[in-house]
Amino acid sequence: MPKDLHNNICDKSLFEAFFKKHAKDLHDFLYYKFGADLNPKDKVQDAFIKLWQNCGKVPPNKAKSFLFTTANNLMLNEVAHQKVVLRHQKSQPKSITHESPEYALREKEFKQKLDTAIANLTEAQRVAFLLNRVEGKRFKEIAEILNISTKAVEKRIYGALKKLREDIEGL
Amino acid sequence: MNREDLIQKWLDNNLNANELEAFKQLEDYDALMKLSNGLAEFKAPEYNTSEELDIVLSKLDTENSTKSINFFKPLMRIAAVLVICFSAYYYTTTLDTKINTDIAQKTSVFLPDQSEVQLNAESSMTYNENDWDEERSLLLEGEAFFKVAKGETFSVNTSAGIVSVLGTEFNVRQRNNIFEVICYEGLVAVTYDNEKTKLYPGDTFLIVNGKRIVNEKENNQQPTWITNESSFRSIPFSEVIAELERQYDVSVAFDQSLIDAELLFTGRFTHNNLDIALKSITLPLNLGYQKTDNSIILTRG
Numbered sequence: 078m079p080k081d082l083h084n085n086i087c088d089k090s091l092f093e094a095f096f097k098k099h100a101k102d103l104h105d106f107l108y109y110k111f112g113a114d115l116n117p118k119d120k121v122q123d124a125f126i127k128l129w130q131n132c133g134k135v136p137p138n139k140a141k142s143f144l145f146t147t148a149n150n151l152m153l154n155e156v157a158h159q160k161v162v163l164r165h166q167k168s169q170p171k172s173i174t175h176e177s178p179e180y181a182l183r184e185k186e187f188k189q190k191l192d193t194a195i196a197n198l199t200e201a202q203r204v205a206f207l208l209n210r211v212e213g214k215r216f217k218e219i220a221e222i223l224n225i226s227t228k229a230v231e232k233r234i235y236g237a238l239k240k241l242r243e244d245i246e247g248l
Numbered sequence: 249m250n251r252e253d254l255i256q257k258w259l260d261n262n263l264n265a266n267e268l269e270a271f272k273q274l275e276d277y278d279a280l281m282k283l284s285n286g287l288a289e290f291k292a293p294e295y296n297t298s299e300e301l302d303i304v305l306s307k308l309d310t311e312n313s314t315k316s317i318n319f320f321k322p323l324m325r326i327a328a329v330l331v332i333c334f335s336a337y338y339y340t341t342t343l344d345t346k347i348n349t350d351i352a353q354k355t356s357v358f359l360p361d362q363s364e365v366q367l368n369a370e371s372s373m374t375y376n377e378n379d380w381d382e383e384r385s386l387l388l389e390g391e392a393f394f395k396v397a398k399g400e401t402f403s404v405n406t407s408a409g410i411v412s413v414l415g416t417e418f419n420v421r422q423r424n425n426i427f428e429v430i431c432y433e434g435l436v437a438v439t440y441d442n443e444k445t446k447l448y449p450g451d452t453f454l455i456v457n458g459k460r461i462v463n464e465k466e467n468n469q470q471p472t473w474i475t476n477e478s479s480f481r482s483i484p485f486s487e488v489i490a491e492l493e494r495q496y497d498v499s500v501a502f503d504q505s506l507i508d509a510e511l512l513f514t515g516r517f518t519h520n521n522l523d524i525a526l527k528s529i530t531l532p533l534n535l536g537y538q539k540t541d542n543s544i545i546l547t548r549g
Contacts, residue, residue, distance in 0.1 A: 096301050195290065231260070241283060
């Protein structure tokens with residue numbers, strides 16, 4: 078039976094390695110789930126601080142799920158009912174200038190439709206779909222982050238894509 | 249490979265070259281690409297992992313310093329409780345032990361070194377249990393019989409004088425103006441008026457009203473009061489009456505003009521029967537008595 082050398086992550090270098098491995102995923106997960114208004118960065122910090130404070134009680138194989146659960150709860154505590162707002166990255170001014178006004182209008186329209194469609198997705202669909210499409214994560218990686226099966230991830234993402242397309246075409 | 253599988257594989261970033269070609273041939277390829285590209289704007293803000301790590305670590309450091317204060321506080325509380333417990337313990341253990349007997353009550357006490365003290369009625373003894381190993385010394389008021397274990401000097405302090413011994417048996421009686429020490433075994437030193445007198449077994453040291461009275465040798469192994477009998481040798485009659493009052497809880501009155509209270513009495517009375525006791529002390533002096541409840545009047549003839 079393999080024995081864990083470390084039965085907690087109270088060691089600072091272990092903690093740092095753990096942070097580097099999971100901080101970005103946690104941040105992205107929180108961002109796509111709860112939006113930008115609830116300061117996902119702060120929640121990531123708080124969750125890691127909580128993990129450090131409880132490092133003696135959390136075995137390394139439970140640390141990731143402790144971290145994600147803690148961060149999730151912190152978010153839920155803050156504003157359970159707040160409407161999710163994903164803030165658009167300010168789109169870079171297009172360097173291409175030969176767009177026809179008609180084309181520009183259609184682009185604008187499309188963006189609005191996409192906004193609405195994304196907002197209409199279920200939370201589970203949105204998180205999985207955006208992690209996949211925007212962060213380029215593979216199903217297996219998402220499954221690990223969300224702690225669900227790959228099959229479920231597949232279902233959520235495909236479902237989200239289908240719904241988006243229907244919505245955009247219907248609008 | 250059907251359309252749905254291709255899309256699934258595309259979503260999973262898992263298309264090989266052939267499949268990619270097939271995927272590109274799909275009629276909704278453009279729409280999918282457009283959708284996919286449109287989503288880029290939803291990208292989460294840049295997350296600088298090392299920067300964030302530094303922030304968390306610095307927060308942890310401040311956390312640690314506040315944590316140590318939090319950890320200090322309960323420690324102080326525990327320390328305070330311990331100090332209170334310890335001082336209470338210290339106070340109670342260094343207190344003197346005092347043993348009292350009431351009228352018609354006798355008691356036997358073992359001191360920490362197994363020396364035995366028997367206290368006669370209406371007497372008190374004070375000693376310190378903690379210091380006993382260093383100094384075998386006690387304060388006596390009244391009368392007591394000592395069986396002292398061998399060891400360092402054992403002293404009995406009374407208001408009249410100090411009795412000090414090494415290991416022996418002796419009786420000390422200090423009542424009113426009487427100071428009597430009888431040695432039963434070993435060697436007893438009595439300091440009275442800065443004068444030291446050594447008593448060998450059977451020797452008696454008696455002071456009545458400041459005057460030394462010499463008695464013949466004592467033959468008993470222990471004082472008679474231990475076996476519920478008070479005995480007197482050349483003791484003023486007033487003290488005999490006082491002892492009777494101590495043993496029976498009665499009050500005795502007599503006319504001082506008819507009966508001489510300072511008359512030295514030699515004799516004994518029992519502690520078990522008041523009538524016999526009264527007869528024992530009145531008949532030899534040719535006295536009579538009247539008894540009503542707890543008060544007794546002595547009469548002449």
